[in-house]
Amino acid sequence: MSDLITMGKAAKKSATFLAQADTLLKNNALKQMSAALIAHDATIIKANEQDLNAAKNNGVTEVMLDRLKLDKNRIQAMAQGLLDVAELPDPIGHVSEMWKTDANLTIGKQQVPLGVIGIIYESRPNVTADAAALCFKSGNAVILRGGKEAIHSNSAIVLILQTAIEQAGFPKDAIQLITDTSRETARQLMQLNRYLDVLIPRGGATLIQTVLEHATVPIIETGTGNCHVYIDGSADLKMATDIIVNAKCSRPSVCNSAETLLIHRNVANTFLPVIEEALAPYQVELRADSSALAIFKTAVEATEEDWETEFLDFILAVKVVDSIDEAIKHINQYSTKHSESIVTSNYFNGQQFHREVDSAAVYINASTRFTDGFEFGFGAEIGISTQKLHARGPMGLNELTSSKYIIFGEGQIR
Structure with a gap:
């Protein structure tokens, strides 16, 4: 648990930095992240081969192996997803509406990041890059916890992304990966209340149900598709x-x-x-x-x-x-x-x-x-929400924000 607390503290600090970050700097970092994935595709493929070999030895089906597999084309698609996110409008700071009250106060509703997002997911290592990009662009720090079947792939991808954002002037702890894939650590993440603002599980019915049963942090339910x-x-x-x-x-x-x-x-x-x-x-x-x-x-x-x-x-x-x-x-x-x-x-x-x-x-x-964030024009997706609060359907940048009210007065008292 102490390691998770350390990660949570670092994520909170990074989230404060990201919330104030300039859009151009964030976009530049995303472009560097994209270029880094392509430049190091051989490293990612080598790590992915370790995961594929272990999965085959464990009798994983061909259909599920396809979810796990990365090749140059899929890495290129991951990299393009980062560029697509960079091209999207930055929601942070956007004021969606503004009005005057009877007291002559001017009130606006402004989009702000959620803060620190935890994501638990299975099998598909491309989720690592998609989730990191969307959280980063929307001003959120992210703690990722992928499945054990993709641990080598996920570790390679996160290390590459961390190096890229650090070179772009951002704290590398804005993107973190939990490398302990035990169930106990996953459950501890589900209860990291002081540091996680929301937890998003992305996977099959068993994973979703486990999170629903054990999480004490707010969750957004995604994934299961009958x-x-x-x-x-x-x-x-x-x-x-x-x-x-x-x-x-x-x-x-x-x-x-x-x-x-x-x-x-x-x-x-x-x-x-x-x-x-x-x-x-x-x-x-x-x-x-x-x-x-x-x-x-x-x-x-x-x-x-x-x-x-x-x-x-x-x-x-x-x-x-x-x-x-x-x-x-x-x-x-x-x-x-x-x-x-x-x-x-x-x-x-x-x-x-x-x-x-x-x-x-x-x-x-x-x-x-x-039904896919890329197909809907979101650049990528953090998941597909099957609940009605706080978001529903493919979740892009806007769904990773909350709002605050900004009020302008001239000395009014009540």
Whole structure:
């Protein structure tokens, strides 16, 4: 615990410095961080190979290995993400509104950093660079705690970023990594009340639940994605096929991939054989209700558990529904409130879906895979919030700020 307290104190001091930092200096530091990642890509890849080898020896699946893997292209993408963040408007200091009161006070609402942000995450080392960049630009110090499966990759990335920001005139402790990956240290971080202003868990259901049970600091819940695609009776079936294949197969290990396909009974006989054929090259396992099971050539019977599971694999639950109302009811019952999509040619059904589905991102005629900070124009994301406070959906710079009121008077007393 003493090591975490030392990190917390250093982070608090760094956060005070960052909160006052000039935008141009922050942007210059981000550009240096980006260049440093590319200049040291061989170091990162070598560290990543250690993590990959350990994961393979531990029997990690190919899908999860893909989450862990870094190569030159992915490091280039990480570096570009830093440049994209540098180009975004700096929210800190922005006054969103100003008004006069009856007492002739002028009051403004100004964006300020949250302070010190703790982030617990799993597997994907690119999160390290994304989180560091967004916290840095928004004036927040960050304490990162990645999973043990990526410890060598994360350590290499953080060391490179720390060196770059220090050379740019910033305290290196603005970005820190906890290298002790034990559960006990993670739980201590969850209770670092004097130093953490907020904790953001980014990972699977088990991680999220652990944080919810043990954290005593404020948290923003992110990550778990039991996402749905509903094929309406009026859907363009070519469009529907393309969306399903993309939403399920482009990268099944991420939280915005589709886990359940709902289809209107009127098009089930026509569409399900087509989607089965389209998914076959990816060897997707179909877990179907009785109606879909009677149509598919190869499928297994779905269980109640399948409707509520985030598979993160080439597995798709399939259910035939009699109406859009039944589809919406199913989604609101089993969804983790992440991302849902309807494929339809009916304007009114699309609007009903938008209105009644209670998730962070609700699509008409598009893949759920677009729920991503980069795709939304945020440069990167700290995570995808599935709660309603303090942020919801992909979290970029603005979601890493709070506000304070600035008041101008002329000697008024009450």
